Amino acid sequence: MADELRRRIMSGATPPGALLPSESTLMAEFSVARGTVREALAVLRAEGLVATEMGRGTYARPVVPVRRLGSDRYRKELDQVRSGELVTSFTADQQIAWSAYTLDKKFRETPANETIAELFGVEPGTMLLERRFVFRAHGTPQQMSTSYLLLEMVAGTPVADPANEPWPGGNTSQLYSLGHTIISVREQVRARMPRADEVDALKIPGGVPVLVLTRQTYADERVLEVADITIPADRVSLDYQIDLR
Amino acid sequence: MADELRRRIMSGATPPGALLPSESTLMAEFSVARGTVREALAVLRAEGLVATEMGRGTYARPVVPVRRLGSDRYRKELDQVRSGELVTSFTADQQIAWSAYTLDKKFRETPANETIAELFGVEPGTMLLERRFVFRAHGTPQQMSTSYLLLEMVAGTPVADPANEPWPGGNTSQLYSLGHTIISVREQVRARMPRADEVDALKIPGGVPVLVLTRQTYADERVLEVADITIPADRVSLDYQIDLR
DNA sequence: CAGTGGTCTAGACCACGCT
């Protein structure tokens, strides 16, 4: 049954966005019990082929345009630090205007756990500024991140004040305002199924994994920022250029 | 019910690898019907917390050591082209000996479709050598890939002969043997749930997404190889270094 | 062979969305 429904979606007989027949209709059509219908739909949901909305029905998942997150976005940000243009890597990636960009933010001070300390190359317990963000484009949540800065470096500066977010030019510009120029970025990329809180915050449909980036930003051979970035995988492709010359 | 079982796994009460109580035991313990037990387990499976094996039971998913696929692996491969050492980026990534490395392979000639043609920068319909591989470490499938080379470039050479696979030094070495030195690699990274054939070929447990890389290998400013690489996401982290100087 | 999960039926009540 799942095979037949999958075939209909793949072949275009059930176009993207279209509602599938209701569960009771499918019971009649395939002459099976409700539980069987629901199991078949659960399979398709797990594959990310369909999504279900309470009280409305189940529909073929529309294809969303994939945006590219190029590794050259840091270079662009760096180039524009002095231009005064209102951009960040986020608005550039999303190809949206600064005005369509909104941000949920929550700052707190916290000691470094072992993982973060190792990424920073400092002792566990070192005090950090933790900044949690949810990025929205036109109000729709697109990605979330938790960024850490060494508290000793930012305490009392404008960077530590949530009221200054979103900050034109992003992280690069913030670090520059503190007198640091970033020289390299290391990104570790993993994928997994989202946690319940991530599904909630980012409105992730069923069957969609998330890409998780752990980013270390280097300036002067030191790690100045560590960030965990979570992005629903159905809307994005990461783009890396590796030069061997 | 799913919440309680999740708590047990998270808290360590059900250690990784341990079998959960059987479905009938859980029915008794929680005083619910079988269908309810199965739905709760389906939730945990979708989250990747547990895996189920027919006739054996359901167990908390063991934490598998994550291996790193560093972007510098191409550089290493390049360095070793002339050393004659028996390595490829795959054996290096897996930290396994050459002898533990086996490969399923299937070669055929095929015209380029639009997507591949664009990645190569050639006309659609250009003839290609398509090579499908499943990489195994100690017999366990770890990743699969479909690699394309311009037929005109490889026809009649040892590279076009499946009997020469696995080829020491990998792709880099193959291209070198044809007189080309790779100068850069571009990787596009996406994540999604695996298709049924991928689940089957790679023995991917439920709730585990795959990382999909589209790789373009450049030599002499031309794209000499295009490959799609599929890796189960529970065993791997990709590592990229972005230099801004 | 006993015990496990895989699949299915036939019925029930509830929560949500739309009109």
Next chain:
DNA sequence: GCGTGGTCTAGACCACTGT
């Protein structure tokens, strides 16, 4: 208020895994 999906019960037969 009607139709949608969400959840649940109680029972059945089958397929696979281990001993």
